[in-house]
C-alpha cells in the first residue's frame with residue numbers, strides 16, 4: 549500500500565491512525581504463522597467520512613466565529629519585546645507596561661487577523677451552504 553501511494557511507510561501509518569482516531573477506519577492485527585510478523589488489516593468506513601468531515605467543519609466554523617467576535621470586540625496591547633498580547637483591561641492594570649520586561653505596551657491592530665478570519669469563515673459558510681445572514 550505504501551508503495552502504491554508513493555508515500556513513506558511512517559506517513560501511511562500516521563494517516564491510518566488519524567483515520568482510526570476519528571472513527572473512519574478500524575483495524576485487526578493478524579500474526580502471520582510462517583513469518584511471525586504482525587499484519588494490520590484495515591477497514592475503512594467510507595460512510596462515516598462525509599458526516600464526520602462536515603461535523604468537523606461546523607465545529608471549526610463555530611470556533612472561528614467566536615474568535616472573530618472576540619477579536620472584533622476587544623482592544624489589544626502588545627509588548628514587542630516579549631511578543632505578549634494583553635487585553636485593554638489587563639494593559640491598564642499593568643499601567644501599560646509589560647509585566648515581564650517593563651517595556652511600554654503599544655496599541656495593536658488586529659485588522660489583518662480579523663480579515664483573514666472573516667475570509668475563512670466566508671469560505672466555510674459557502675462550503676457548508678450556511679446562510680450568510682444566519
Ligand SMILES: [Zn+2]
Nearest residue numbers: 627630646649
Ligand atoms: Zn515585555
